[in-house]
Amino acid sequence: MKIHEAEARELLSRFGLPVPDGATATTPAAARAAAERLFAAGATQVVIKAQVLVGGRGKAGGVKLAASAAEAESVAAAILALTIKDLPVRRVLIAPAAEITREIYLSALIDRASRGILVMASAAGGMEIEEVAAKDPTAIVREMAHPQAGLLPFQARRLGLHIGLRGELLRQFAAIATGLVRIAREADADLVEVNPLAVVPAPEIPGGERLVCLDAKVTLDDSALDRHPDFSAWRDEESEDPIDREAREMGISYIRLDGSIGCMVNGAGLAMTTLDLVTRAGGTPANFLDIGGGARADKVAAAMRIILADAGVKAILVNIFGGITRGDEVAKGLIEARAQQERVVPMVVRIVGTNATEAATLLKAAAFETATSLDEAAEKAVALAAGGAK
Amino acid sequence: MKIHEAEARELLSRFGLPVPDGATATTPAAARAAAERLFAAGATQVVIKAQVLVGGRGKAGGVKLAASAAEAESVAAAILALTIKDLPVRRVLIAPAAEITREIYLSALIDRASRGILVMASAAGGMEIEEVAAKDPTAIVREMAHPQAGLLPFQARRLGLHIGLRGELLRQFAAIATGLVRIAREADADLVEVNPLAVVPAPEIPGGERLVCLDAKVTLDDSALDRHPDFSAWRDEESEDPIDREAREMGISYIRLDGSIGCMVNGAGLAMTTLDLVTRAGGTPANFLDIGGGARADKVAAAMRIILADAGVKAILVNIFGGITRGDEVAKGLIEARAQQERVVPMVVRIVGTNATEAATLLKAAAFETATSLDEAAEKAVALAAGGAK
Amino acid sequence: MSILVGPETRLVVQGLTGREGGFHAAQMVAYGTKIVAGVTPGRGGERALDESVPVYDTVSDAVRETGANTSCIFVPAAGAADAIAEAAEAGVKTIFCITEGIPVHDMVRALASVREYGARLIGPNCPGATSPGANGRGTKVGIIPASIHLPGDVGVVSRSGTLTYEAVQSMTDAGIGQSTCLGIGGDPIIGTTFRDALELFATDTATRAIVLIGEIGGAAEEEAAAWAAANLSHLPRVAFIAGRAAPEGRRMGHAGAIVSGASGRAIDKIAALEAAGFKVAGSPTELPRLLIEAGYSPR
């Protein structure tokens, strides 16, 4: 689960990392009030940032400065009127604009290749790390955190030394790097990225400079959300499609696509393969949908509702390889679902494996169109979508 | 640093372990007030426990029950008047008396043989673990915590299973055992012992029973106190001898003994050996004192003050093997100290190793009695102590 | 011969008394697998599977009493990583974890324990492994349906569940049998990778050809291809990659199945495999034909 910058900042704060002051607002008036408070606290400029869960908001006009509370209000109004990559901006973050001496990149993430927590730092902060990697891979330094102990102090220090930090800044950097890994581990985050980690003037401390986390990106592990009940408030339910929510709550893995053939499959690999074969047969899949292992009739019915909620669906392909999942249960669910559904869409059903014979009998009695092989099923579905109802 | 039961309870509470309600009092009136509050909160009896840093307080009359606030006051008065193993009781803990179904022993400690954190549990709670070990070693089950990850859940569960816990109690036990190791690691404790960990009736929860930490013993690692500034309030300075405090603050390792020969040595092993040789020569050492490596004149002078504060000291033996420590620095310190000291006590000085020649010259000029070998120094000191001033 | 599971397997099932554990354990026994113990904390002393298998409180008890050398874990996600560490610490050398939805940081730690004790983990979120034997029996650990198998000499390794069954069924239908079918799991952090599996098959004298079934996400297929190019040229090898049609940036069901920018794409994996001498199928149904084309002939 991706969380907004505002919540990511809160998470970093909870773990004691240096995050500048700031507030969120969903209306221009609230943005003005927040800006007034920040100006009163000494800010000379504020930055107003769209809270959307996609990259590139800066280029889309979602990040702007304001030099007065009145300007903040009008800037916030403009940003709140934006839609960035299909996502309407519903909220902005207002924070004091920092006087940045230098920008650093720092992140901790789950790395599948090394099967651990990879920490990356670069002196080229402010850019996306993929860009840095493409331009100059040597500009990125890496440490693998200890799987049981987290990032060890010498590793954190080594990262900082290798991007040119010394003295007090090095000490601060090491604490932040260690903290990022602690957040990843304790909050069950797949990714904790601070970019830029900014060096700002700080006349009050030895060295005269300090590090602040100016922007943060955090992705939480969906599998671990149960043990962080407080994070559920961070789910952006407003931006979530109601259909996506129904799927999530039913334990169905569903991704809407642009095509015309709705797919219902058990198993993620087989579901992907079904999409591939539909595409190969000249059709366009309307969705990815995995009903999971051992699905019963009610889940099958829910999956059917989810598929049919997409008006673009012209035909449905059901592809079940019974293992834990019993074919007859699926057949029953399909028969029930068809009885209830408001919109009639042609369907081809392929059920093999456990209790396939019983399923075939049920489907035949209910006059379903069936298929035996995977390729045949895909081809039939494409034909149905092209030719309308059978 | 040993801490009192009351502080150990506070530490356990901070880490979320189940500790019953309670309060401390230094006067009978305060004990009465605390008891009143506990009776008002539903206690039917309270237990009043002397807070002293020695074992065996129960047998010494330092733990008593009271059935009313008035009785609590008189019991507290009696306990506050006690002196247990030379330690006057200055404070009592008042807690509700628990209805105990069963007593368990549980501890986490630094184990030097296995060089890690050893967790021990026994179904025979309430007794001292040494007693259990002597009677029936098989009654104690052990797990070594993972050095980086702490006690793993299956290890905690295994301990509980092996002492006969099941279901809800097993779950609670595992959480407490894991918590004890977390306390040891995060609070830098050498020992965290809960004895008894008591099973008490709890009609309000499934299973009808729960575990509470009825008594706790914690020893903190002196070397790590710097990073736990909040623990410094837990030092029992009242019970600490002012001389011990001066030694601690000067970084001098000092232990007062009962004999007549004051010893000043550099290095713990050599200091112990000096005591052994004094004893072998027929004398009695008045103290163990290690001035540490690289000691300068001021530290030597402080060590001399500490030794002379003991009225039983009849002679002083200074034994220095110069390595990091420079012999001439020690000699200078001795000369200074003698100039300032109020009480004249005969002294024999042995300085070998780094700058021993310079030291010898200084000592000779100042007319100190010296010795060359360790054995000779010990014999001379014993003679001096027996014969009075030379 | 076979890899990972076979007649020498002495299996302990962690979570045997649960619904899933019990159901699949019965299937395993029916297929011929030697289940020597179950583990359910607090139920030590009971017997399961029609009283035929003793249940222990801990894996270490089970190993000590029964000599179990392999474990199959059906414990719910919240406790599964701990179950893996428990098995490793108890001396179990081959650990299958079927459980889906284990938090990824739990897996990082569990994998460290597995390495520490010199064990091997397969999964999590995997269907297990089957080494088919004679007369419709053999050894299966996990949840792969027994009915799809035919004994033979093609090694199958896959990140998927039902897709594997599909591929294996098509082989069996074509009369091509399997030495071992192994599902390594679809999670981002898994104990045994494609490359690890290929290394095992490479030393298995009974395996004469390889079927690799990959999917989008990560670079495990590319890594395996590179290894195969250098070490596996003696074996006919075919592959299928699911997810050619998958959009970028979306997790396709499996936690690990995601294309991020230009990384993890199906076309790159297919190219890497083809460069390493794999024939890559457009549909799982084509695998038997491609095996023959790659030079494999069933005995």
Place this chain on the structure above:
Amino acid sequence: MSILVGPETRLVVQGLTGREGGFHAAQMVAYGTKIVAGVTPGRGGERALDESVPVYDTVSDAVRETGANTSCIFVPAAGAADAIAEAAEAGVKTIFCITEGIPVHDMVRALASVREYGARLIGPNCPGATSPGANGRGTKVGIIPASIHLPGDVGVVSRSGTLTYEAVQSMTDAGIGQSTCLGIGGDPIIGTTFRDALELFATDTATRAIVLIGEIGGAAEEEAAAWAAANLSHLPRVAFIAGRAAPEGRRMGHAGAIVSGASGRAIDKIAALEAAGFKVAGSPTELPRLLIEAGYSPR
């Protein structure tokens, strides 16, 4: 020959630019030790010891650039355990930690790192080791005064600092030289135990007798005695145990020197050593005589 330190030692000093590190490094160089690098984070690029030794930011840099194989740590207590882990991770195989007062839980974790990387730790809170060579030179790592040594064939191992010097001085005065003098440190958790040291001496062809200097607390002397009884009967061996006069329950300076109840007492250690064929001295000055009585003859 010798153990742990010798002509093959290529030393990196962690904390070289500090007061203590610099002082003792100069002493080591004067004695003949090859110091190839220093490490002080943030001071990489400087040179130390009269410009003769390069300073690096990290131990891994130092190892890569200089081939250092041994480390000596003078880092303050708060960072010393981390310095140990850094050295181990960087591939240093022999790590001496001189620092005193390291929190014991830090040591538990550091020792795990040392084991993980297959390194050996000596100390902490130890004086180091010296292998005396010809002409008043040799290899010393740590803080043992060079002046007390004489090259020879008696291996000395001790938990203490100045007490070791005392013992070695008495040997040197009596014309008995040392193969290696090793101080293992007085803390409760140390990297190399008496037994470990005896195992090393047992395989060192240049060592023809053993002096073991123990003290109260723990059971390391008993453990070493048991091992020596079974494996060291070919070598004359003598011992001294400090703390016969120590009271129960008080830490005698060293964090590890404490008698707890009936455990860790001097009399039990002496009995165990005598039972294992050690002659136990009543004073360190008696060690040379006892060595001869035990059958040792200087060459």
